[in-house]
Structure formats: structure tokens, C-alpha cells
Amino acid sequence: MTGRALSRRTLLQGALVAMAFNPASRSWAATLEPGSLPLPPLEGALLMDAASLTAAAEDFGHIVHRTPCAVLVPGSVGDIVAMVRFARRQGLHIAAARGLGESHSTYGQSQVPAGIVIDMSALSTIHEIGESSAWVDAGVRWRQLLEATLPSGRSPPTLTDYIELSIGGTLSVGGIGGQAFRWGLQVDNVLELDVVTGEGELVRCSPSCERHLFDAVRSGLGQFGIIVRARVRLVEVPPRARTYTALYGDLHRFLDDQRWLIEDGRFDYVEGAVVSSAGGWAFQLEAVKYFTPGAEPRDDRLLAGLGFQPGTLQVTDSSYFDFANRLAPLVAMLQQLGIWEFPHPWMDMFVPARSAAAFVEEVLSQTTEADTGQGPILLYPFRSAALTAPFLRVPTDPHVFLFSLLRTAIPPTPENVAALVQKNRAIFERLTAIGGKLYPVDAVPLSHADWRRHLHPYWERFEYAKRRFDPARILTPGQGIF
Known part of the structure; x- marks a missing residue:
């Protein structure tokens, strides 16, 4: 028995497996009853037990x-094709999630009320690793791919800070990290995709084949198809990483230095954060240079001209993998303390550089450390010219800043969560007024009109792609776009 079959059998032990659907009662049954329709043959299973449904009603936001x-645990891509076709015939909504209750969306984006959730973590095979690309299932996590590619000195060009996210999930949204200024987002580094459209067709698409679908599903929020496999670009990387962190007291100098660094190109990775300092806020630069032992970076050259506060510089060396996986110990601690399961009313924003200083100052003046629950606040730039996915909407500015309030609701009460979500909505209104955009994994209630504004001037193209690839509108209803 293969490892995949064994893990699937373990997963299904004790689960209630659906065998039929009753169109009249809109319900599933474990046996074929009068008036019900048999499910298509599946290599995996469709689950309808309470534990599976409860887990699928969660995401990272809580x-x-x-x-x-029902929850589909696919045994193959063919299972997804079969169930999308079945769902379309029966008028059922369906959406993909990385794993039961583990989706990194924070406001129900991948949830499907009274529909079918696909547990994509069941498809997690790395099929091929070459010199310049890897062909992988959508349920593979970036950490798994990195562990497989680093022995040959290769890595995806851009990695999210947290690499336990699925490849298919981040490609449906964007996938941003500190290398994005050079390489673009993860959606800019995918070469080919296998997609199950809303009509239940399995289509291979790329820049040279079925380009309309390729452009639609990258950062398409799951609206046009379910990404089931991806060919991800790989680049050579040195085995070591030197990380430099330093504090700034002046926001304007901090932002200027960050923009200078991404244009200068001396570092391989540039990020930054807002940190608590003496009852106020300070700004921490994080820059990384990859290197090979025996060819260590020249610290003086890399740091020349930067205006950070004297005495705040810290320099650490690590392996490339340990740097990429640096959040693992923190996440393990938060999980052990139970805080990982608290609500996370996150707010991720793309802010035009021309307005960044004033906007950040305004938001921070209205934000306390208690508002964040000691969650991080990220602040770093990338170049919009590196972006290729049409539906990844960013401001019309050569430089764009990611500004993220990665809140944890402490205490985790409904009242506190509601108050933080309301603050997010108020910030969103101000963001929209300055030409900013959301990175749409956030806990921000959005109307249909909000989505039209967010996607402008591509709303008509977005709507056309929906009609073309998902005319019955069965895919991914959680965002409320349509």
C-alpha cells in the first residue's frame, strides 16, 4: 500500500462517507435511497460526518x-473533476481549501455554506524537480517543496514568510515575501498550471497555451477554476543567509532607505516591521544577503549609507532553509500556548509609495499594541513592474508598500473581534481614498460594490472570465464577489 493510500485510509477511519445525493432534500446519504442520485466513482471519498464538516467551517481567522x-478528500485530480461536474449539475457551490480548518484566509473566503469543500492537502505529491522548475500538486506546502529542492541548491524565487502555506492556495491569491521586489510574487513565478474550471474541464494553461485561463486563475481568488497542479520556477540559491536587523526612529528615512535598497539590489531580501518602542512605535529594517561559505558578505559595503539608529544593528548567520523556515519555532510556541487558535482579524494592504508615510502615520496614531494582540505589523516595498497577474490589484505607483496589521484578538471575545473588524473596515475606507488596495485574505467585510472598486479597471474582464470559466457561478462563494 502506498503512503498516500495509507494516509487516506487513516484519515477516513471513523468518518461518515456519502454515497448518494437527494436533490429534493438537498442532502447526502451513506446509502442509495429512493429518489437519490449515486455519486460518481471516486478514488477518495466525500465525507459528511460532523467532525469533518466542523473542521471545514474554520479558517485561520476563526x-x-x-x-x-460535505467535504471531498480527493484521491486524484479526477475526483475533483467528477465532483465539480456533479456540483454544477445539482447547483451546489464548491471550493478548495488547503486543509480542514487550516486555510490561511481570515474571513471565510474558502468556506462554502451548504456546499462542498475540497481538502486539497490530500493531493500533495511532488511529481518532478528539474533545473529550472518543479511540477507539484496544489496541496504541496512551500516547506515541502523547499526541502526537496535545496539539496540541489535551488529554491522558488519568492517565499512567503510562513512556508507552511499550500502552493495552490497562495497562487490563488498572490504569495508575497521579501524577495518580491526582485522576482515578483509567487504568482509571477509559476510557469504552467493544471486547472479544473467551473464547468468541470481539466485544462493545462500557461503563457503560451490557454493564456486567458492562466491569467484568470493566478490571483483569481478561486473564482474561475481550482488549481490542482503547478509548475513553479526554481532558481539557484547559496546555502547560507546573513540577516541584518536595525531600528529607525524616523518613518520617512526608514521608507526612503527601503526603497533605495530595492532599487540598489545589494540585498536578496528586504522587509521591515513596525515595533513597539517606549510607548510608541519604531521601525525595524530586515535585510538578508545569501552567500556561500568562504565568500562571506562585506557588512560595511552592504550597510553603507543607511540611516538606522547607531547601536541597534544585529547580524546573524543561518542556513538558507533555517532562514526561510524562521517562523516555525514561534508558531510552535503559539500553538502550544493556544494563541494560534485565537481569532485573527488581519488587515493586509497595498499602499502607494507616494502616500505611504502619511497613511502609515495616520493608522499607527489610531492603533495600540493591544489592538494587535502583540501580532506583527509588516511594512516593506516592492516594485509594481515585477507583477504579471492582472487580477492582483495594486496601486498605480512604481513602488508599493505592503502594510500588514497581523492582529490576534486578545481577549478572543466576540465583542473584541467585532471591534477590530470594524476598525479594519474604517482603515479600508481610508486606504481606498488614497488609491490603495487590499491583499484579499483579510478580515474586512466587503460588498459587491467594494469588489468592483477593488478590481477596477479590470472588473469587466473579471466578470467576463467568470461567465466564460464558471458560468453557473458554483466556485468559491465565500468572498461574496458575485
Whole structure:
């Protein structure tokens, strides 16, 4: 028995497996009853037990809870094709999630009330690793891919800070990290995709084949198809990483130095954060240079001209993998303390550089450390010219700053969560007024009109892609776009 079959059998032990669907009662049954329709043959299983449904009604936000009527644990891509076709015929909504209750969306984006959730973590095979690309299932996590590619000195060009996210999940949204200024986002570094459209067709697409679908599903928020496999670009990377962190007291100098560094190109990775300092806020630069032993970076050259506060510089060396996986110990601690399961009313924003200083100052003046629950606040730039996915909407500015309030609701009460979500909405209104955009994994309630504004001037193209690839509108209803 293969490892995949064994893990699937373990997963299904004790689960209630659906065998039929009753169109009249809109319910599933474990046996074929009069008036019900048999499910298509599946290599995996469609689950309808309470534990599976409850898990699928969660995401990382732990704010919105929408219970599906069934959870598909696919044994193959063919299972997804079959169930999308079945769902379309029966008028059922369906959406993909990385794993039961583990989706990194924060406001129910991948949840499907009374529909079908696909547990994509069941498809997690790395099929091929070459010199310049890897062909992988959408349920593979970036950490798993990195562990497989680093022995040959290769890595995806851009990695998210937290590398336990799935490849298919981040490609549906964007996938941003400190290398994005050079390489673009993760959606800019995918070469080919296998997609199951809303009509249940399995289509291979790329820049040279089925380009309309390729452009639609990258950062398409799951609206046009379910990414089931991806060919991800790989680049050579040195085995070591030197990390430089330093504090700034002046926001304007901090932002200027960050923009200078991404244009100068001396570092391989540039990020930054807002940190608590003496009852106020300070700004921490984080820059990394990859290197090979025996060819260590020249610290003086890399740091020349930067205006950080004297005495705040810290320099540490690590392996490339340990740097990429640097959040693992923190996440393990938060999980052990139970805080990882608290609500996370996150707010991720793309802010035009021309307005960044004033906007950040305004938001910080209205934000306390208690508002964040000691969650991090990220602040760093990338170049919009590196972006290629049409539906990844960013401001019309050569430089764009990611500004993220990665809140944890402490205490985790409904009242506190509601208050933080309300603050997010107020910040969103101000963001929209200055030409900013959301990175849409956030805990921000959005109307149909908000989505039209967010996608402008591509709303008509977005709507056309929906009609073309998902005309029955069965895919991914959680965002409320349509």
C-alpha cells in the first residue's frame, strides 16, 4: 500500500462517507435511497460526518464559520473533476481549501455554506524537480517543496514568510515575501498550471497555451477554476543567509532607505516591521544577503549609507532553509500556548509609495499594541513592474508598500473581534481614498460594490472570465464577489 493510500485510509477511519445525493432534500446519504442520485466513482471519498464538516467551517481567522454539507478528500485530480461536474449539475457551490480548518484566509473566503469543500492537502505529491522548475500538486506546502529542492541548491524565487502555506492556495491569491521586489510574487513565478474550471474541464494553461485561463486563475481568488497542479520556477540559491536587523526612529528615512535598497539590489531580501518602542512605535529594517561559505558578505559595503539608529544593528548567520523556515519555532510556541487558535482579524494592504508615510502615520496614531494582540505589523516595498497577474490589484505607483496589521484578538471575545473588524473596515475606507488596495485574505467585510472598486479597471474582464470559466457561478462563494 502506498503512503498516500495509507494516509487516506487513516484519515477516513471513523468518518461518515456519502454515497448518494437527494436533490429534493438537498442532502447526502451513506446509502442509495429512493429518489437519490449515486455519486460518481471516486478514488477518495466525500465525507459528511460532523467532525469533518466542523473542521471545514474554520479558517485561520476563526471569525466566520460557515458549515458545508460535505467535504471531498480527493484521491486524484479526477475526483475533483467528477465532483465539480456533479456540483454544477445539482447547483451546489464548491471550493478548495488547503486543509480542514487550516486555510490561511481570515474571513471565510474558502468556506462554502451548504456546499462542498475540497481538502486539497490530500493531493500533495511532488511529481518532478528539474533545473529550472518543479511540477507539484496544489496541496504541496512551500516547506515541502523547499526541502526537496535545496539539496540541489535551488529554491522558488519568492517565499512567503510562513512556508507552511499550500502552493495552490497562495497562487490563488498572490504569495508575497521579501524577495518580491526582485522576482515578483509567487504568482509571477509559476510557469504552467493544471486547472479544473467551473464547468468541470481539466485544462493545462500557461503563457503560451490557454493564456486567458492562466491569467484568470493566478490571483483569481478561486473564482474561475481550482488549481490542482503547478509548475513553479526554481532558481539557484547559496546555502547560507546573513540577516541584518536595525531600528529607525524616523518613518520617512526608514521608507526612503527601503526603497533605495530595492532599487540598489545589494540585498536578496528586504522587509521591515513596525515595533513597539517606549510607548510608541519604531521601525525595524530586515535585510538578508545569501552567500556561500568562504565568500562571506562585506557588512560595511552592504550597510553603507543607511540611516538606522547607531547601536541597534544585529547580524546573524543561518542556513538558507533555517532562514526561510524562521517562523516555525514561534508558531510552535503559539500553538502550544493556544494563541494560534485565537481569532485573527488581519488587515493586509497595498499602499502607494507616494502616500505611504502619511497613511502609515495616520493608522499607527489610531492603533495600540493591544489592538494587535502583540501580532506583527509588516511594512516593506516592492516594485509594481515585477507583477504579471492582472487580477492582483495594486496601486498605480512604481513602488508599493505592503502594510500588514497581523492582529490576534486578545481577549478572543466576540465583542473584541467585532471591534477590530470594524476598525479594519474604517482603515479600508481610508486606504481606498488614497488609491490603495487590499491583499484579499483579510478580515474586512466587503460588498459587491467594494469588489468592483477593488478590481477596477479590470472588473469587466473579471466578470467576463467568470461567465466564460464558471458560468453557473458554483466556485468559491465565500468572498461574496458575485
